[in-house]
Amino acid sequence: MASSNGAKTEIVELARGVYARIHEGLTNAGIIVGDDSVLVIDSLRVPSFARGLRADVRRLTDKPVRYLVDTHGHWDHAFGNEEFTDATIVGHVNCRRELEEFGEAWRANVIARNNDWSEEIKTVRITPPDLTFDHRLELHFGGRRVDLVYLGRAHTSGDIFINLPDDGLLFTGDVAQDGGVPYMVDGYMHDWVETDTRLLDLPFERFVSGHGPIGAKPALVEARDFIAALVSNAEGAFRDGQDVPRATETVRGALGGRFGGWRGFERVGDGVARLRSQTG
Template sequence: MKTLNQLAAVSALLMCMLTVAAAQDVSGEKLVDTSQVSEVRPGVYVVEDRHQVLLVPNVTIIVGRDAALVVDTGLGPDSGRRVLSLARRLAGTKRLYLTTTHFHPEHGFGAQVFKGQATIIYNRSQWDELNKKGSAYRKLFSEQLGVAHALKDVEFVPPDIIYEREAQIDLGGRLVRLESVGPAHTLGDQVVSVPSEGVVILGDLFETNSFPIMPWFPQIQDTDVDPIRWRAIFRSVEQSAPTVVIPGHGRIGALADLQAAAEHLDFVSKEVSARCAAGQDLAAMQSELTPILKAQHPGWDLSNWIAGEIQVFHRRLCSTASTQ
């Protein structure tokens, strides 16, 4: 059972992470900039955020002979409309599909503008999680990150197709694989890949040159993040030896970037396990491990999430966590 001091510490950590993040960008718009498009493989286009604007994701559009798939929409309807317009320019009159890597607002809260314009596909766990947590995340983002305007007209529209574990979309001469892999970053994480092109899209399971975002928000009943499963997903993806790894945020990566992220998870897991066995408490771990991790990766972004990452590993790995 948590003490009042421990609850206050969790609350302080959440507010610190959100406040630091908000301070990075206070424009209030957070629109996907569709003028920045890279063709990473023939017919595979990425609208890159390059970590330049907070809460703007990478958006991928995969075009085949007969149809095109859009992966992620941006924060709200305005970004969704921009992405839909770009998809129409790239795909012409071809049929459109839409899917999202996970339910978080900056990745999928523009989906409503695709209703009737595209076939919307979700994995079941993502759709269930959106229904359970979507309203709380809309409130959190609106009140703590200053994006109320972007989210004010958001509606959660049902997908046209829901699959359980795995699905394939034939775009015409190009197969896209959808795989439900959570829980990890969220309960409903989805990995999207184009095996013939060596392309994998990981959403917020992977941020290039960045510490991982591990959401632990008991205030909105979201403590489902699972770093152990997260590492297993990396192991599975590594086996396919992708050559293009598209993150949720940041520059387009390669297999070596994914391996660096995996090695980081291994190191934190090992350190937290050893420190738990030695009887070290969470606060001491965060104090001692944070500068070590920063020194290991001095060029990585999102260092304000390190304390949260350590907390999540502590929760999952320490035998005493249930009493913390």
């Protein structure tokens, strides 16, 4: 285990030539080493993080990076893209659109927070994917099949999943975590439940999410159930005439016994407020 940008990073080999780069408390990435090149999953939040990721790739292999795949457009996953312009950057059509439409607002939000990345993010060159797709893109890379799959809106409008069916592996981006509440401010709450259900039909046993530890398939059942329970209980509270703060307390009470120990449980109110904005 090494230290990167003040937090511990760990490279975990999941299958021959397939690695998870787990960045404690921050954003994870994936690395797939092929016969003559490398595919990277997510470029991280700022160029210095992306350079650290590329340095870890070089520690594994001297092969060049051929593809960078964006799981979605959020800044902490895609604002390092400028460090991969020598590769083909792949993402969903909505990932490209969101980076073009909302990228500057995301930058301004980070700057306003005055956190560790606020200065560096001022100079980021927002770089959307240059190869996009609608539903599915199948790559044959290093003798293995790599399926890039869009299953519908969830965490954003452009979330994709990277499925290695022959290895039983899945990269989920920020749609679902093992024991963690996702960021829901930009989510599509009703669609999210349906997308999570479709996700469970993919062939995998283990998964790597954008944040948190490597997980097994039962954790994604729990992730789907969390979103479904949040939506169901919040809608019930709204029907009872509760406003967002009161509905948030109702949902926390209903979900706390099962999910209260999850990372980020304090973000439940974000999902309630987002649902309210989408239901009128």
